[in-house]
Amino acid sequence: MNWLMVLIVFMGGIAVSIQAGVNGGLGKQIGVIEGTFLSFLIGTVTLFIMMLIFGKGNLLNVSTVPKWQLIGGLLGAFYVYTLVLTVPKIGVASAIISVIVAQLITSSFIDHFGLLGMKQIPIDGQRILGFLFLIAALFLFTKR
Structure with a gap:
């Protein structure tokens, strides 16, 4: 595994969490569409x-x-x-856990079917178990 690339992506994840909090506050002050x-x-x-x-x-x-x-810009x-x-x-943590769950499940289907020109990587029992844990984490983070 290329640890430098993992570290760069990890730092990107930190940036996304900070960005969510910053942009959420901005949207409260000037409006959602205006903040976006x-x-x-x-x-x-x-x-x-x-x-x-x-x-x-x-x-x-x-x-x-x-x-x-x-369409990447639209997305x-x-x-x-x-x-x-x-x-x-809902807070930064609940929003980000929702994003992470959606990203991992969606990206696994993209990999499984080789969509968007990606390498085909089948979904197996281990990944399905991971989905279940992710959904449990989503429930635990968003339960009030």
């Missing part, structure tokens, strides 16, 4: 600057990619919107 927009605007400007400085790809090749690959906006909307109501 501002978050994406700041992120877009940041990525534009990073692209200018560090970018090695060719943005003009966008016309050659399958059109379905362009990202929906994701941030859902966190801005829900975090003030």
Whole structure:
């Protein structure tokens, strides 16, 4: 296993949890859609600057990619919107555990069927047991 990549993704997970709290508070102050927009605007400007400085790809090749690959921005906006909307109501931990459960189950089905051009990795009994534990964790985190 490439531990550097795992560490980078782990740090990304930390960032997502902090982002949820920050954006949830922002949405309470200025509005849910407005907070989502501002978050994406700041992120877009940041990525534009990073692209200018560090970018090695060719943005003009966008016309050659399958059109379905362009929905990532829509999915990202929906994701941030859902966190801005829900975090003030259910808390960061409940929102993030919900995201994690959904991500792991959905990504396992993507792997199982080899969807989106991914390598096919079958769902086995161990993963099903993991799903059950995840659902139990979701219940425990969100139970009031």
